[in-house]
Amino acid sequence: MFLEPQETMPQTSVVFSSILGPSCSGQGQPGMGERGGGAGGSGDLIFQDGRLISGSLEALMEHLVPTVDYYPDRTYIFTFLLSSRVFIPPHDLLARVGQLCVEQRQQLEAGSEKAKLKSFSAKIVQLLKEWTEAFPFDFQDEKAMAELKAITHRVTQCDEENGTVKKAISQMTQSLLLSLAARSQLQELREKLRSPAMDKGPVLKAKPPAAQKDILGVCCDPLVLAQQLTHIELERVSSIHPEDLMQIVSHMDSRDKHRCRGDMTKTYSLEAYDNWFNCLSMLVATEVCRVVKKKHRTRMLEFFIDVARECFNIGNFNSMMAIISGMNLSPVARLKKTWSKVKTAKFDVLEHHMDPSSNFCNYRTALQGATQRSQTANSSREKIVIPVFNLFVKDIYFLHKIHTNHLPNGHINFKKFWEISRQIHEFMTWTQVECPFEKDKKIQSYLLTAPIYSEEALFIASFESEGPENHMEKDSWKTLSFPGLAVMK
Numbered sequence: 001m002f003l004e005p006q007e008t009m010p011q012t013s014v015v016f017s018s019i020l021g022p023s024c025s026g027q028g029q030p031g032m033g034e035r036g037g038g039a040g041g042s043g044d045l046i047f048q049d050g051r052l053i054s055g056s057l058e059a060l061m062e063h064l065v066p067t068v069d070y071y072p073d074r075t076y077i078f079t080f081l082l083s084s085r086v087f088i089p090p091h092d093l094l095a096r097v098g099q100l101c102v103e104q105r106q107q108l109e110a111g112s113e114k115a116k117l118k119s120f121s122a123k124i125v126q127l128l129k130e131w132t133e134a135f136p137f138d139f140q141d142e143k144a145m146a147e148l149k150a151i152t153h154r155v156t157q158c159d160e161e162n163g164t165v166k167k168a169i170s171q172m173t174q175s176l177l178l179s180l181a182a183r184s185q186l187q188e189l190r191e192k193l194r195s196p197a198m199d200k201g202p203v204l205k206a207k208p209p210a211a212q213k214d215i216l217g218v219c220c221d222p223l224v225l226a227q228q229l230t231h232i233e234l235e236r237v238s239s240i241h242p243e244d245l246m247q248i249v250s251h252m253d254s255r256d257k258h259r260c261r262g263d264m265t266k267t268y269s270l271e272a273y274d275n276w277f278n279c280l281s282m283l284v285a286t287e288v289c290r291v292v293k294k295k296h297r298t299r300m301l302e303f304f305i306d307v308a309r310e311c312f313n314i315g316n317f318n319s320m321m322a323i324i325s326g327m328n329l330s331p332v333a334r335l336k337k338t339w340s341k342v343k344t345a346k347f348d349v350l351e352h353h354m355d356p357s358s359n360f361c362n363y364r365t366a367l368q369g370a371t372q373r374s375q376t377a378n379s380s381r382e383k384i385v386i387p388v389f390n391l392f393v394k395d396i397y398f399l400h401k402i403h404t405n406h407l408p409n410g411h412i413n414f415k416k417f418w419e420i421s422r423q424i425h426e427f428m429t430w431t432q433v434e435c436p437f438e439k440d441k442k443i444q445s446y447l448l449t450a451p452i453y454s455e456e457a458l459f460i461a462s463f464e465s466e467g468p469e470n471h472m473e474k475d476s477w478k479t480l481s482f483p484g485l486a487v488m489k
Helices: 057-064 074-086 090-110 114-136 136-140 142-156 164-193 222-237 240-251 262-288 294-314 317-327 345-353 357-375 389-402 413-431 440-450 456-465 471-481 482-487
Strands: 046-048 051-055
Touching: 051 057, 051 413, 057 074, 057 294, 074 090, 074 114, 074 222, 074 240, 074 413, 090 114, 090 136, 090 142, 114 136, 114 142, 114 164, 114 294, 114 482, 136 142, 136 164, 142 164, 222 294, 222 413, 222 440, 240 413, 262 294, 262 317, 262 389, 262 456, 294 317, 317 345, 317 357, 345 357, 389 413, 413 482, 456 471, 471 482
Parallel strands: none
Antiparallel strands: 046 051
């Protein structure tokens, strides 16, 4: 199950007062005209240094709708469509957009300005096109689809001569239906494969036969394994969409009265990705604890340290963190005799990168470096950035928690949503990178289906390898070996 962030989780390291540069302001639209705010005093938009920072919901909706002389900046379109679902369901927003379009159209028709009417219609279609491409799942709702049809029907009435607008609407609708069909098929497949247990192979409560192969029998090259882990990461993270991530804000806020349709289905992609992290950690621990001979356990630990290091070099921080977490689980960490034989210099460097002090400052510095490398990359290998997903979720959650949705004057705190949108957009950019490494089905099959130990089985295997050393461990060993005694006590 996807874990909700708690009070002890790290807060976002960004200083909010200085985060909003021109790149995410959504203002400054050369050649597209300006729209200063909605009608009515309380509906006006508030700008600071040329940046939109607040406004009423009505004014923000009006700012979304084009006019003859104005078209909203793409960053504003994405940010508002993403954040508006916290306050209003997408189908209701679309209905309001439709009303505003009708009002604009009536004004233009009254003035008999046919050329301007065509220009306005083209802009409306462009807005709808951007909406359906960025958030196609919004239109799975029958109400939203009905509103879309109503708007496009009105727009086509002014395009009877050459059919340009009608053709654009047809292409947009076809693309939307294909996208919805593909996502529906993926969702059905997920439901079939979904298991109440971990999203992985069977969980063992006892040791498997000694003859069963381990990870080194499948892949003994740390770089190759790191590449295959990156393949799995990119495949899984690609199923996460912007609106899924927005659930971190809306789904966890009990004060929200409006919910997006299908909240629970949308969170599944987040849960599945979170489960993958946990399963990889448990697989690492299983591979170490199941090895009988100390020499071989040492080799297994050093192998995973090298794999984690290669993940770091690739930019796959999520797998790296999962591997480190697996080696830090108590059943593995307590193997002092084994660790004494391990060359831990590399591991110490990795732990330094993932040091939680100062809000994971070292990790964030490394992530920033990988991001800069990705932005100037000459090859697809240099474009890979896979952040630690749990930390990303916590950053979004705390950004939401620390800053209110509404200001004292009732306006929506749009400055907050600019930053949430910026972080989500950056994350989505990373998820769209095509994996440059060749897929190895044999290795991936092992990583995804190999049996893993339960927590109890891990401790039993660990104690069998290196006996309990203190009273607490001895009590745990007795409880695990003779569970009946624990009940009698």
